[in-house]
Amino acid sequence: QVQLVESGGGLVQAGGSLRLSCAASGLTFSSHAMGWFRRAPGNEREFVAAVSRSGGYRSHADSVKGRFTISRDNAKNTVYLQMNSLKPEDTAVYYCAAARRLGTPQAPVDYHYWGQGTQVTVSS
Numbered sequence: 001q002v003q004l005v006e007s008g009g010g011l012v013q014a015g016g017s018l019r020l021s022c023a024a025s026g027l028t029f030s031s032h033a034m035g036w037f038r039r040a041p042g043n044e045r046e047f048v049a050a051v052s053r054s055g056g057y058r059s060h061a062d063s064v065k066g067r068f069t070i071s072r073d074n075a076k077n078t079v080y081l082q083m084n085s086l087k088p089e090d091t092a093v094y095y096c097a098a099a100r101r102l103g104t105p106q107a108p109v110d111y112h113y114w115g116q117g118t119q120v121t122v123s124s
Contacts, residue, residue, distance in 0.1 A: 004023070004096050005025075008021050011122075017082070017086065020094055022081075024078070030054070034096065035104075035111060036048040036070060038094045048081070049068055049069075049081060050070065050099075050106060052103055079096055093117040097111035
């Protein structure tokens, strides 16, 4: 059974930092591209970042470029999202996802497995 478990969310002031982690089990981690998405209240699920199977390729949404960085550790079956210079508009539930795809997929339909999400709240 595949499990993706996010952690690291919380409440932070604007300008602060958080590091999200997503621990994967039940799948061949290195065979999956990994992504982070988020959903704010009243909004659609939004692509945040993705990393290729080896970690050699990364993509980030324009809204987080220069502030967020995705990375992965295949030895630990874990993907990370380092979030710096946080803004109130970054407030959302953040989800990690796994895709049996090459590259850095950005569409939710490309992902096969999803975590339960972790809340990030940025106060102004």
